[in-house]
Amino acid sequence: MTEYITLSFLLFTIGAVGVIVRRNAIVVFMCIELMLNATNLAFVSFARQHGNLDGQTAAFFVMVVAAAEVVIGLAIIVSIYRTRRSASVDDANLLKA
Amino acid sequence: MLELSWLLIAIPLAGAALLLLAGRSSDAFGHLIATAASAAAFVLGLVMFIELLGRDAGDRSVTSSLGTWIEAGRFHVEFAFTFDQLSSLFVLLITGVGTLIHVYSIGYMAHDERRRRFFAYLNLFVAAMLTLVLAADYLVLFLGWEGVGLASYLLIGFWQHKPSAAAAANKAFIMNRIGDVGMVIAIMTMFATFGTTSIAAVNGAAGEVSAATATALGLLLLLGACGKSAQVPLQAWLLDAMEGPTPVSALIHAATMVTAGVYLVVRSAGIYDASEVARTFVIVVGLVTLLVGAWIGCAKDDIKKVLAGSTMSQIGYMMLAAGLGPAGYAFAIFHLLTHGFFKANMFLGAGSVMHAMDDDVDMRHYGALRRAMPITFATFGLGYLAIIGFPGMSGFFSKDKIIEAALAHNLWIGVGAMIGAGITAFYMTRLMMMTFFGDQRWRDGVHPHESPSVMTIPLIALAALSVLGGALYLGNWIGHWLEPVAGHAEHHELPAPVIVIQLAVLALVAAGVALAVWLYRSDVPDTAPADADVSILTRAGRHEIYTNEVNGALAVFPVRYLTRFLVWLDARGIDGLVRGTADRIGEAAQGLRATQTGYVRSYALGIFGGALAVVLGLLAVTLG
Numbered sequence: 001m002t003e004y005i006t007l008s009f010l011l012f013t014i015g016a017v018g019v020i021v022r023r024n025a026i027v028v029f030m031c032i033e034l035m036l037n038a039t040n041l042a043f044v045s046f047a048r049q050h051g052n053l054d055g056q057t058a059a060f061f062v063m064v065v066a067a068a069e070v071v072i073g074l075a076i077i078v079s080i081y082r083t084r085r086s087a088s089v090d091d092a093n094l095l096k097a
Numbered sequence: 098m099l100e101l102s103w104l105l106i107a108i109p110l111a112g113a114a115l116l117l118l119a120g121r122s123s124d125a126f127g128h129l130i131a132t133a134a135s136a137a138a139f140v141l142g143l144v145m146f147i148e149l150l151g152r153d154a155g156d157r158s159v160t161s162s163l164g165t166w167i168e169a170g171r172f173h174v175e176f177a178f179t180f181d182q183l184s185s186l187f188v189l190l191i192t193g194v195g196t197l198i199h200v201y202s203i204g205y206m207a208h209d210e211r212r213r214r215f216f217a218y219l220n221l222f223v224a225a226m227l228t229l230v231l232a233a234d235y236l237v238l239f240l241g242w243e244g245v246g247l248a249s250y251l252l253i254g255f256w257q258h259k260p261s262a263a264a265a266a267n268k269a270f271i272m273n274r275i276g277d278v279g280m281v282i283a284i285m286t287m288f289a290t291f292g293t294t295s296i297a298a299v300n301g302a303a304g305e306v307s308a309a310t311a312t313a314l315g316l317l318l319l320l321g322a323c324g325k326s327a328q329v330p331l332q333a334w335l336l337d338a339m340e341g342p343t344p345v346s347a348l349i350h351a352a353t354m355v356t357a358g359v360y361l362v363v364r365s366a367g368i369y370d371a372s373e374v375a376r377t378f379v380i381v382v383g384l385v386t387l388l389v390g391a392w393i394g395c396a397k398d399d400i401k402k403v404l405a406g407s408t409m410s411q412i413g414y415m416m417l418a419a420g421l422g423p424a425g426y427a428f429a430i431f432h433l434l435t436h437g438f439f440k441a442n443m444f445l446g447a448g449s450v451m452h453a454m455d456d457d458v459d460m461r462h463y464g465a466l467r468r469a470m471p472i473t474f475a476t477f478g479l480g481y482l483a484i485i486g487f488p489g490m491s492g493f494f495s496k497d498k499i500i501e502a503a504l505a506h507n508l509w510i511g512v513g514a515m516i517g518a519g520i521t522a523f524y525m526t527r528l529m530m531m532t533f534f535g536d537q538r539w540r541d542g543v544h545p546h547e548s549p550s551v552m553t554i555p556l557i558a559l560a561a562l563s564v565l566g567g568a569l570y571l572g573n574w575i576g577h578w579l580e581p582v583a584g585h586a587e588h589h590e591l592p593a594p595v596i597v598i599q600l601a602v603l604a605l606v607a608a609g610v611a612l613a614v615w616l617y618r619s620d621v622p623d624t625a626p627a628d629a630d631v632s633i634l635t636r637a638g639r640h641e642i643y644t645n646e647v648n649g650a651l652a653v654f655p656v657r658y659l660t661r662f663l664v665w666l667d668a669r670g671i672d673g674l675v676r677g678t679a680d681r682i683g684e685a686a687q688g689l690r691a692t693q694t695g696y697v698r699s700y701a702l703g704i705f706g707g708a709l710a711v712v713l714g715l716l717a718v719t720l721g
Contacts, residue, residue, distance in 0.1 A: 090698070
């Protein structure tokens with residue numbers, strides 16, 4: 001089991017670091033997906049370890065949320081690209097105080 | 098017919114409302130409506146007075162109520178008016194002299210753009226003054242009392258473009274408020290003590306309360322009377338009030354409103370009869386004011402201010418008489434009526450002179466006007482003879498009776514009143530000499546001319562009343578007439594026979610006249626000598642005995658510094674606290690702003706940091 005958890009941990013860390021350091025919105029987005037899937041892996045692993053289906057259920061919910069998020073997220077990225085001619089997340093900083 | 102008291106008030110009130118509400122559309126005829134309203138009130142008052150004459154002596158007080166004004170628990174105020182011997186005389190004085198002054202004002206204010214407004218205020222004044230004298234309840238009286246104060250304020254400041262007039266109006270209003278505090282507390286005390294504020298009930302029961310309560314009521318009412326009647330120590334506003342148009346000075350600040358204090362004292366006879374102390378205070382206030390007013394009258398060069406000083410002084414006589422109790426009440430009212438005639442006459446005369454002299458009020462610029470203005474001179478002269486107490490004139494009877502009553506009460510008070518008569522003769526003769534006799538000292542371009550007949554006819558009527566007013570005393574008519582209101586006076590022993598007293602007064606008057614004639618027989622300088630060149634008495638008189646300075650030091654100065662301190666406290670203390678809090682919060686927010694970079698990555702880092710902290714916290718709690 002430790003291997004699965006370790007893999008999940010590694011994937012999550014890669015995703016988190018990617019979100020923080022990368023500027024391209026598409027890559028940031030993929031990193032988020034990576035984090036979601038890392039958690040899915042952890043859920044499923046723990047479900048198997050404990051022998052109940054709670055983790056499996058949670059993984060399904062995460063997948064549903066992730067699918068919905070992809071739809072909206074990609075739409076936002078496309079519209080930002082159309083208006084700003086750039087997919088860099090640092091250019092979309094209008095909320096700056 | 099006698100139940101129509103309310104109509105007396107309603108007519109001029111309707112006139113005022115019409116003129117004020119109709120606005121410019123009534124500019125052309127407003128003055129006629131106002132004069133007609135005043136005249137109609139006079140006719141109604143006269144009819145009611147004649148009906149009153151026809152009744153039995155015991156049946157001459159008619160109270161009619163318009164209904165309940167205030168009803169709250171034990172507090173019950175009836176909106177009621179009393180038409181009796183005292184108020185009927187006042188109604189005739191107010192509406193009679195008021196109508197003459199309305200007529201005069203048609204000419205005097207002919208060239209004023211705001212004449213309609215002036216007449217509306219005059220009508221408002223007449224209505225308020227009638228409310229004051231007809232009221233059957235102290236609270237209704239107070240309504241009229243404040244109403245005349247308002248009208249006085251509006252009319253003193255009528256030429257509002259002049260800062261001095263606006264300031265004078267404020268001064269009169271504020272000083273009157275000080276007296277009104279006394280009135281209000283007196284009315285509250287009446288309710289607390291008697292459970293009612295009805296004039297008849299309060300005065301009927303005043304003899305049964307403790308002497309201290311009666312004294313307190315008497316002194317509080319006296320404070321109100323001092324404010325309204327310009328008596329020492331609240332006298333300072335009257336001289337400044339001369340900033341108003343001259344008909345206003347004649348009607349409000351000579352004949353009627355300023356005598357309201359005397360009316361109040363006489364109307365509250367029950368209270369003053371119950372307190373010797375309060376009566377003594379009234380006498381002292383009256384005596385001091387009569388001498389102070391005469392003193393000021395001797396020193397001023399402004400013709401209206403001389404007359405204003407004289408008004409103070411004459412009201413001092415009335416106060417003095419009112420303070421003598423039943424022995425003096427009738428004479429106070431008698432002098433009030435005759436003074437209303439001759440002083441209104443002289444003020445209007447002064448207005449006529451000013452009219453001719455391009456609104457110059459400095460008597461040093463007059464001189465030799467008797468030829469240029471024969472009618473004004475003749476009428477003014479009759480008023481002059483009346484005020485100095487020339488035998489046969491109205492003032493002779495009314496002032497002599499007060500002096501006799503004062504002598505019977507106390508020798509020194511009587512002597513003070515006699516000296517006052519001498520000084521009166523001096524300053525009035527000075528006024529006559531400087532205005533109508535001597536050399537011409539007219540400024541360039543001034544061409545005196547007699548006023549139009551719309552102004553001289555009221556002068557003639559008032560002059561006739563000044564001469565004949567003494568007829569009220571025939572067979573002591575006024576004493577008997579007022580006896581049910583003022584009480585019966587026992588006969589006091591005089592220190593000397595009446596004829597001796599009269600001759601002594603006449604000798605003093607003659608001395609005053611002779612001194613003034615001799616001093617001002619000719620070569621009056623046309624500019625006033627500098628303060629340093631005149632005697633200390635004149636200097637003090639010119640400065641109104643430094644009362645403005647005393648008021649300034651005792652009242653205005655401390656209050657001004659108190660307000661400055663409060664302003665400082667407000668700005669630095671309270672505002673500082675509130676603004677300081679807001680400023681600190683703002684500064685803290687500025688610090689927090691730096692964390693809002695607008696970069697998604699930094700927010701994500703924040704979320705991760707937070708999540709990490711939560712996880713670590715959970716771990717610490719579960720494991721620790």
